[in-house]
Amino acid sequence: MIEDDREKILASIRRGLRGTERPSAGRSAKSPLLTEPDADFASRFAHFKAELSALGGEAATAGSETDLADIVTAKKTGAIFVYDDIRTGYGTFTSLLTESREARFGLEFGRGYDKREAASFESAVTGCVACIAETGSAVIKTDMRLPAALATSLFVVAEERQLLGSLDELFTDRFGNFEGSNLLLITGPSRTADIEKELVTGVHGPKEVTVVFVQR
Template sequence: MNSRDTILQRLRNRGGGKLTAPECDFSVLKRPHSSVAEQVDQFQKTIDSVHGEVHRCTPESWIAQLAEILSSRGARNLLIPAKHQIGHAMRDSKRDDLPELLIYDEPINSWQPHLFNEVDASITSTRGGIADTGSLILWPTVDEPRLMSLVPPIHIAVLEASELYTTFHEAMGAQNWAAGMPTNALLISGPSKTADIEQTLAYGVHGPKELIILVIE
């Protein structure tokens, strides 16, 4: 019997032979119900505090607002997913005020040099957002790999207002994460940031220098 088995046996002997896990109490994580408008307001307030940028749009206006945002940044190109409806919508819009659209339709190995050296901005979908922390939920796919949101200087994320949750716990429960998850999930709160030994916080040092969120209301 090894040390682990010895310790477990002692615990069993003290508990009458059975080991039972304590009941889970998540009540501390629950928040009062709030409307979609209140969640959007809270999300925007929180994300603004960490240098993120929120633009409230409609299903009809978001591409036009995106074009204005990219123009103001002088973006030369925008990386879009090949299969997701966001990519289809942008290609179908045929707007001449959008920068060059780069379609992610090759293996990631062939895209890496472009991502790190040539792509000015990328756009991805989201799985939802967390109002309390101002966080985006992304589940990367083959069509939208995580490098799309972690490498280009400008990351633009499209978030449906109806997919905002008050807390992380609420999001996991509502979306039934227990039924299955991807190999990695991303929680993004603002652009990249780091702090040196003197605890001076700096933004945009590695990864995206800007996080721009289009909230579709």
């Protein structure tokens, strides 16, 4: 094992900071947004949709789980991976997908599953922790990171109450204390402008991102 330089570095920091001021940043609680975040779901959704559409993603509302199934079936390509939170939370939707025999579910996979299998799904459906109107983002926390990361088409299913107005509401203790190894904000399709600043979507992650709010 290589010995690290912890003590040396901390001593060097102490030497540098000796006798200097230690301001504790009083933080302003103010929001940097120039307009108030939208108050109700309808205006938040309109904002969310505008932001996500501008990035090439799609936002929709579904009156029922059957509507949700219609939206997913119409847009999806190839085999579809369904996360367990969807399987347990959306029974009707799940059985509609099962009937079409194109879906596989999280529970069929164990710890240390073959990652090539995850790469075989062109579509994935996951739930979310929150969505943010300000940026058109979906916040997801999954027990399998790969299917959502590798799919060409990603569906995020949300409930109306999960739509937050701004990032100020996300970066609070409520979400800061999340359980698990990762929390991910996804804002539209995977993209790059590395070649002559020309925008190309679907680089390593999904080319299509659809967020559906299901009315309960």
